[in-house]
Amino acid sequence: MSLNVQVLAELSEKIFGxxxxxxxxxxxxRGEATDEQxxxxxxxxxxxxxxxxxxxxxxxxxxxxxxxxxxxxxxxYFWRVTDxxxxxxxxxxxxxxxxxxxxxxxxxxxxxxxxCLKCEKKYTFDEAVDNSFRCIECGELLEPLDNARxxxxxxxxxxxxxxxxxxx
Ligand SMILES: [Zn+2]
Numbered sequence: 783m784s785l786n787v788q789v790l791a792e793l794s795e796k797i798f799g800x801x802x803x804x805x806x807x808x809x810x811x812r813g814e815a816t817d818e819q820x821x822x823x824x825x826x827x828x829x830x831x832x833x834x835x836x837x838x839x840x841x842x843x844x845x846x847x848x849x850x851x852x853x854x855x856x857x858x859y860f861w862r863v864t865d866x867x868x869x870x871x872x873x874x875x876x877x878x879x880x881x882x883x884x885x886x887x888x889x890x891x892x893x894x895x896x897x898c899l900k901c902e903k904k905y906t907f908d909e910a911v912d913n914s915f916r917c918i919e920c921g922e923l924l925e926p927l928d929n930a931r932x933x934x935x936x937x938x939x940x941x942x943x944x945x946x947x948x949x950x
Contacts, residue, residue, distance in 0.1 A: 786867060786868055787810055787863060789868040790806060790843055790863060790864065790868050790871075791803050791806045791807055791810065793841075793843065793868060793871070793872070794806045794838055794841075794843050797837075797841055798834070798837055798838070798841075801824070801834060802834055802837065802838060804824070805820060805824070805831075805834050805835070805838070806838065806843065806844075806863060808820065808823055808824075809844070809861055809862055809863050810863055813862060814847075814860045814861060814862040815860070815861055816858055816859060816860055816861070817831050817832050817835060817859060817861075818831075820834075820835065820861070835859075835861050839861075841871070841875070842864060842866060842871050842874065843863065843864055843871070844861050844862065844863060844864055845861075845862060845863075845864050845865075846859045846860060846861045846862070847859075847860050847862075848860070876943060876946060879943060880940065880943050880944065883936055883939055883940050883943065884940060886936060887933065887936040887937065887940065890929050890932055890933050890936065891933060893906045893907060894906070894907040894926070895907070895926075895927040895929055896909075896910040896915065896924035896925065896926055896927055897924060897925055897926075897927040898917035898919065898920065898922050898924055898925075899922070899925055900917065900920050900922045901917060901919045901920055901922075903917060903918075903919055904927065905917075905924060910924050
């Protein structure tokens with residue numbers, strides 16, 4: 783097994799768990815396989831196999847070719863492990879995570895929040911105004927919510943992720 787492929791198998795387990803890794807290893811040893819072959823090999827439902835394969839594909843860990851089965855008229859998918867460099871995949875994941883965290887941080891910074899202390903439901907300022915500062919669930923008066931700690935946690939996570947180098 784090449785180092786790249788080992789990293790990809792490792793990564794699949796980190797994201798999706800042991801079964802995903804086993805599927806990756808099966809595809810590595812076979813070269814390529816269909817949904818049905820994966821399902822049969824692991825003794826699982828075809829839909830379950832497809833879900834694992836699609837999840838891995840969405841994370842760019844797999845690619846496929848498809849061929850039309852002339853008898854049944856459907857497409858058959860042949861899955862194989864990507865030949866992309868894991869560093870490229872990891873970098874894309876890091877950027878995506880950073881974008882999500884930054885968006886969340888911006889939202890926390892731009893809004894003032896209120897909370898119902900009874901049911902812990904959180905409201906933005908606008909929502910609180912719309913409901914006359916009363917909880918829509920229980921009618922309790924809303925209290926201002928200090929989100930400084932949330933902002934701090936987000937900032938820490940962003941700074942860690944900015945420095946993150948998976949190959950150190
Ligand atoms: Zn409430």
